[in-house]
Amino acid sequence: MDKVTQERIAKLHPSVVAEVTKIVNECNSNLTGRAQVRISQGLRTFSEQNELYAQGRTKAGKKVTNAKGGQSIHNYGLAVDIVLIIDGKTASWDTVKDWDNDKVADWYECVKIFAKHGWDWGGNWKTFKDLPHFEKRNISSSNGIIKISWRKLSTMMKDKNGYIML
Numbered sequence: 001m002d003k004v005t006q007e008r009i010a011k012l013h014p015s016v017v018a019e020v021t022k023i024v025n026e027c028n029s030n031l032t033g034r035a036q037v038r039i040s041q042g043l044r045t046f047s048e049q050n051e052l053y054a055q056g057r058t059k060a061g062k063k064v065t066n067a068k069g070g071q072s073i074h075n076y077g078l079a080v081d082i083v084l085i086i087d088g089k090t091a092s093w094d095t096v097k098d099w100d101n102d103k104v105a106d107w108y109e110c111v112k113i114f115a116k117h118g119w120d121w122g123g124n125w126k127t128f129k130d131l132p133h134f135e136k137r138n139i140s141s142s143n144g145i146i147k148i149s150w151r152k153l154s155t156m157m158k159d160k161n162g163y164i165m166l
Contacts, residue, residue, distance in 0.1 A: 001025060001036075002085065008042040013077035013163050016136055020080060023117050027110045033100025034087050037110060040132060041081035044074035066128055067150070076153045076164055079135035082110060095123075095131055107131070141166040 001024055009020050020039070027037045044052075046069030056063030065072065073079035084092045084106060086099060095107040102109075111121050114134045122130030138145050146152075146166070156164040 001028060002038055005037070005039045008039040008080070011043040011077065012080070013043075015139060015166055016078060019117060019136075023113055023119070026113050030109050030113065031084075031100055031106050032102070033098075033106070035084040035092070035097075035099040035106045036088070038083050038085045038091075039080050040083040040091075041074065042079075043077040044072060046070050046075055049075055070154050071150045073135040073137075073148075073150060073153070075150070078139070078148070078153075079133060081130075081132040082134070083132060084110075093132060139166055 001021070005024060009017055009024070012020055024037050024039065031037070049065070049067060049069040049072050051059075052065045053068045055061040055065075069075065074081075084094070084099070086092050096105050097107075098104060099106050111123065114121060118136070118138055119134040120137050122133030122135075137148055139148055153164055156166075159165050
């Protein structure tokens, strides 16, 4: 796992840090070829979210999100975006390439691993598909498993570090 990925994982909600570390390591172990997973985005501030939301609306570029600040699971440290790093240097979002020649696209090997661990994939969304995106929607809490949404997260109490309390 590269340093960038480690740093981004460390900023995620504490409840998912160990799990995301395990998932990335599992992906990298299965990708026996030239590709390795990098977390390209993890925790995102409301301000950063609003900047992305402005893109394609009030700023140049194409729309990359329909979520304003507070409306993304990224804003709570419970979502990640990935990219494949090829040969340690080139970023790839190619979802069909099989860099390790095992007859399964490397991207989908990672999709299956995230799903096995209970993460929802943005590629399964009906509209505005987001292929690099994964989010944890069912969270273990002191009250059992809770299904989360940004609306629910936005009303939850935060700890001294700014993370929602589960």
